[in-house]
Amino acid sequence: MANTLPKVNVVIVGMGWVGGIIAAELTKAGHQVVGIERGKSRGTQDYYHVHDELRYATRYELMQDLSKETVTFRNTEKMRALPMRSYGSFLLGDGLGGAGVHWNGQYYRFLPYDFEIYSKTVERYGKNKIPEGMTLRDWGITYDELEPYFVKYEQMAGISGEKEVPANIGKMSVPYATGPMKKTPAMKLFEDSAKKLGYHPYIIPSANLSDAYKNPDGIERAACQYCGYCERFGCEYGAKADPVVTVLPVALQSGKFELRTHSNVTGIIHDGKKASGVKYVNTPTGEEFIQPADVVILAGYVFTNVRLLLLSKLGQPYDPKSDTGSIGRNYAYQVNGASTAAFYEDREFNMAMGAGALGSSLDDFNGDNFDHSSLKFLHGANIRFTQTGLRPIQYQPVPAGSPKWGKEFKQNSIHNANRVLAVAGQGASMPYRHHYLDLDPEYKDALGLPLIRMTFDFEEQDVELVKFIAQKTKEIADGMGATKTEIHDTIRQYNIVPYQSTHNTGGTIMGSDPKTSVVNNYLQMWDAENVFICGASNFAHNSGYNPTATVGAFAYRTAEGVEKYLQKGGSLV
Amino acid sequence: MANEQSQKPQDESRRRFLKYSGTAIGGVVVGGVIGGIVGSSLKKSEKEEAPVEPGAPAAAPDRDYNQALMFFTQDQFLITEAASERLFPKDDLGPGAKELGVAFFIDHQMNSAYGMNARDYMMPPFYASEASQGYQLTFKRRELLALGLDALNEYSNNTYKKPFTKLTGEEQDAVLTAFENNDVKLKGVPAATFFNLLLSLTLEGAYADPLYGGNKNMAGWKMRNYPGNQMSYYDVIDKEEFVKMEPLSLHDHLELG
Numbered sequence: 041m042a043n044t045l046p047k048v049n050v051v052i053v054g055m056g057w058v059g060g061i062i063a064a065e066l067t068k069a070g071h072q073v074v075g076i077e078r079g080k081s082r083g084t085q086d087y088y089h090v091h092d093e094l095r096y097a098t099r100y101e102l103m104q105d106l107s108k109e110t111v112t113f114r115n116t117e118k119m120r121a122l123p124m125r126s127y128g129s130f131l132l133g134d135g136l137g138g139a140g141v142h143w144n145g146q147y148y149r150f151l152p153y154d155f156e157i158y159s160k161t162v163e164r165y166g167k168n169k170i171p172e173g174m175t176l177r178d179w180g181i182t183y184d185e186l187e188p189y190f191v192k193y194e195q196m197a198g199i200s201g202e203k204e205v206p207a208n209i210g211k212m213s214v215p216y217a218t219g220p221m222k223k224t225p226a227m228k229l230f231e232d233s234a235k236k237l238g239y240h241p242y243i244i245p246s247a248n249l250s251d252a253y254k255n256p257d258g259i260e261r262a263a264c265q266y267c268g269y270c271e272r273f274g275c276e277y278g279a280k281a282d283p284v285v286t287v288l289p290v291a292l293q294s295g296k297f298e299l300r301t302h303s304n305v306t307g308i309i310h311d312g313k314k315a316s317g318v319k320y321v322n323t324p325t326g327e328e329f330i331q332p333a334d335v336v337i338l339a340g341y342v343f344t345n346v347r348l349l350l351l352s353k354l355g356q357p358y359d360p361k362s363d364t365g366s367i368g369r370n371y372a373y374q375v376n377g378a379s380t381a382a383f384y385e386d387r388e389f390n391m392a393m394g395a396g397a398l399g400s401s402l403d404d405f406n407g408d409n410f411d412h413s414s415l416k417f418l419h420g421a422n423i424r425f426t427q428t429g430l431r432p433i434q435y436q437p438v439p440a441g442s443p444k445w446g447k448e449f450k451q452n453s454i455h456n457a458n459r460v461l462a463v464a465g466q467g468a469s470m471p472y473r474h475h476y477l478d479l480d481p482e483y484k485d486a487l488g489l490p491l492i493r494m495t496f497d498f499e500e501q502d503v504e505l506v507k508f509i510a511q512k513t514k515e516i517a518d519g520m521g522a523t524k525t526e527i528h529d530t531i532r533q534y535n536i537v538p539y540q541s542t543h544n545t546g547g548t549i550m551g552s553d554p555k556t557s558v559v560n561n562y563l564q565m566w567d568a569e570n571v572f573i574c575g576a577s578n579f580a581h582n583s584g585y586n587p588t589a590t591v592g593a594f595a596y597r598t599a600e601g602v603e604k605y606l607q608k609g610g611s612l613v
Numbered sequence: 614m615a616n617e618q619s620q621k622p623q624d625e626s627r628r629r630f631l632k633y634s635g636t637a638i639g640g641v642v643v644g645g646v647i648g649g650i651v652g653s654s655l656k657k658s659e660k661e662e663a664p665v666e667p668g669a670p671a672a673a674p675d676r677d678y679n680q681a682l683m684f685f686t687q688d689q690f691l692i693t694e695a696a697s698e699r700l701f702p703k704d705d706l707g708p709g710a711k712e713l714g715v716a717f718f719i720d721h722q723m724n725s726a727y728g729m730n731a732r733d734y735m736m737p738p739f740y741a742s743e744a745s746q747g748y749q750l751t752f753k754r755r756e757l758l759a760l761g762l763d764a765l766n767e768y769s770n771n772t773y774k775k776p777f778t779k780l781t782g783e784e785q786d787a788v789l790t791a792f793e794n795n796d797v798k799l800k801g802v803p804a805a806t807f808f809n810l811l812l813s814l815t816l817e818g819a820y821a822d823p824l825y826g827g828n829k830n831m832a833g834w835k836m837r838n839y840p841g842n843q844m845s846y847y848d849v850i851d852k853e854e855f856v857k858m859e860p861l862s863l864h865d866h867l868e869l870g
């Protein structure tokens with residue numbers, strides 16, 4: 041029998057960026073909040089020995105333990121979905137701060153075009169431009185409406201970036217909180233070549249602090265040391281913005297916040313109209329608890345957000361056959377694979393050094409910043425050169441077609457260790473009717489509950505996008521003074537084995553139509569007014585960018601929505 | 614142009630670090646962030662010994678009593694040593710897998726959570742998969758590796774009438790290639806799956822922090838001018854020239870009781 045605990049104002053499932061931001065905002069406003077996290081507590085002092093590539097980057101020390109829970113995957117409905125048994129394509133957050141602890145910190149506001157992608161596409165190219173099966177949607181919010189929430193995130197995290205942003209991306213009402221990251225010689229090569237071609241490169245906005253910074257909550261953090269152990273690692277300096285060094289201390293100091301780690305939420309308790317709380321298992325003892333609350337917030341990342349709704353039978357599950365229902369709809373990803381490697385015989389670069397968000401990029405071929413009339417795809421990619429710190433286990437640069445082991449391999453990989461610069465596209469991912477999330481009919485987690493099942497593949501759109509963007513990366517790389525360049529311009533079937541990106545999106549999308557979206561533009565659930573769902577699961581498609589700027593803005597928007605709801609109740613739109 | 618950095622990398626990086634932490638972190642709110650490190654760094658630098666000359670590895674003692682087998686049989690160890698040496702051979706750039714201790718690394722890994730797939734989803738049912746769905750065998754890594762090593766020997770005996778370790782380098786390469794190309798029947802397990810595991814373990818053993826038993830004396834890192842784990846590159850990240858440093862390993866950052 042589950043123990044029922046005393047009721048609180050708000051219960052949040054998941055203590056990553058989304059959970060942390062909402063906890064800080066609501067406790068500052070005086071509400072009693074319980075934050076439930078399935079993983080352990082952790083902090084900066086745990087990372088003094090973090091510069092260990094094997095343990096953190098290739099054994100995934102900080103990520104979700106797949107023996108307890110994973111996702112199942114198939115490319116199409118004709119295949120049997122099978123579990124992702126070991127890590128590959130994406131890495132799932134677990135423990136205090138979630139994936140926010142081991143992210144890179146590359147920070148990009150989505151484009152104004154993204155939020156109104158359907159209308160803007162129809163307006164410029166006509167309805168026929170959208171291929172059969174592509175379920176393009178407006179998000180039910182505009183960039184201008186979201187702008188103040190981006191600012192909040194930037195000031196909280198201390199985002200570092202250039203004063204002026206190019207005209208082809210969203211306008212900023214307040215400049216970045218700190219100046220840009222340092223510019224390395226390789227970044228200069230990229231920028232100079234891009235400028236010569238008439239493009240508009242800029243230093244990537246970064247959550248690795250370029251300088252010491254004190255945020256509006258009084259939190260002070262040190263500057264990034266460019267230590268080269270950032271992506272997949274925690275920051276031993278607290279320089280990388282993560283929830284544990286920014287928002288969670290604020291929530292904890294409020295005296296209104298209770299954090300419960302090692303607590304795995306298994307369901308939402310509801311009567312079909314409203315939720316009354318959540319059910320969770322204390323993982324060390326197996327004891328079950330019920331936490332009643334006025335408001336339930338799902339902040340457990342894409343897969344948990346969708347899975348808990350389906351497990352709890354809250355909302356309408358998406359059915360791709362009849363194209364009805366909403367939960368699980370519009371799963372999308374990131375389309376990487378367009379790149380050009382520039383090899384330098386006469387020069388070496390300091391590639392072991394770097395920071396998760398160090399680099400330069402441009403948006404001349406992102407969003408609708410270029411004419412798609414004669415192209416067989418929509419949207420595009422942010423094109424970038426990054427210098428994140430290349431470590432020897434994961435990075436073995438050899439020319440295409442050369443041996444993968446033996447004498448020649450050893451010589452090539454060592455010779456090239458500091459002689460290759462890669463220009464790459466981070467491509468947008470469009471939604472399709474047959475890309476979705478539902479519950480797996482066969483596989484279960486360690487508690488015996490069904491795993492989430494992903495049905496996803498790359499489409500003609502993605503193949504065309506990669507082909508086009510790859511040519512642009514080559515054009516830029518060719519102008520960077522290398523001895524030779526090598527283009528990669530093909531993607532095929534989506535394969536869950538090689539790492540690509542932890543930018544999974546969709547499943548609880550936002551919109552203005554309760555039939556096809558799960559939440560309104562306050563991230564409030566249409567079918568249960570006191571349930572708020574926030575994260576990249578709200579994205580109706582994925583842009584040619586990393587997601588967290590937009591996720592963070594949504595989290596601030598959610599906090600405001602919950603506040604309004606606690607005051608007056610009812611639907612907020 | 615190469616720029617030889619300080620002869621005393623440890624002291625340097627600590628001093629630089631102290632400078633940043635001292636100036637950058639005022640009234641810290643973030644919780645015991647820096648206190649611990651600063652304390653331990655100071656304590657350690659007091660008893661710091663004379664820096665090792667770059668390029669002169671510490672003399673290896675005759676016997677390293679910390680080195681022995683946790684998982685492999687004697688045979689499996691020798692086959693691993695020989696096979697990994699072909700995958701990552703000694704050459705004019707520096708040591709190969711054998712000298713780097715890669716076989717010890719692999720042995721130890723097979724007795725770790727990784728070898729036992731402790732953090733992988735290993736629940737049934739197991740079905741044949743499409744390539745896009747990844748590994749779907751009931752075999753744990755340690756079982757796969759042991760099976761594959763024994764099969765390397767069996768295949769060598771069948772083809773050359775000699776065990777793997779007694780073959781010439783070229784013959785060993787031919788055997789490995791047969792496994793890589795899946796030309797070998799391996800009790801229902803694709804031989805290439807075994808080969809890829811052996812290859813990735815070999816590279817990990819050459820380049821992981823020495824604490825895991827391979828990358829002996831950081832020689833794997835030195836070959837590619839990899840600086841290991843330094844505290845900070847703040848002052849050098851934007852330098853035009855390539856900066857060479859003596860690498861540091863996690864041991865260099867360890868506070869001993």
Ligand SMILES: Cc1cc2nc3c(=O)[nH]c(=O)nc-3n(C[C@H](O)[C@H](O)[C@H](O)COP(=O)(O)OP(=O)(O)OC[C@H]3O[C@@H](n4cnc5c(N)ncnc54)[C@H](O)[C@@H]3O)c2cc1C
Binds near residue numbers: 131396397574
């Ligand atoms: C290696 C890597 C690099 C990245 N780099 C970037 C980048 O440069 N830029 C960028 O924008 N984004 C990046 N991302 C993505 C970014 O980390 C995520 O977008 C962001 O952290 C998501 O925050 P979240 O709060 O939605 O989810 P998470 O951080 O995943 O947090 C969810 C939390 O909920 C907990 N949880 C889940 N289910 C349950 C349950 N049932 N019960 C209790 N608790 C639960 C989890 O343990 C976790 O702590 C990167 C991700 C990775 C893995």
Ligand code: SF4
Binds near residue numbers: 249268273279
């Ligand atoms: S690169 Fe910078 S932000 Fe990233 S972990 Fe190192 S010091 Fe921290």
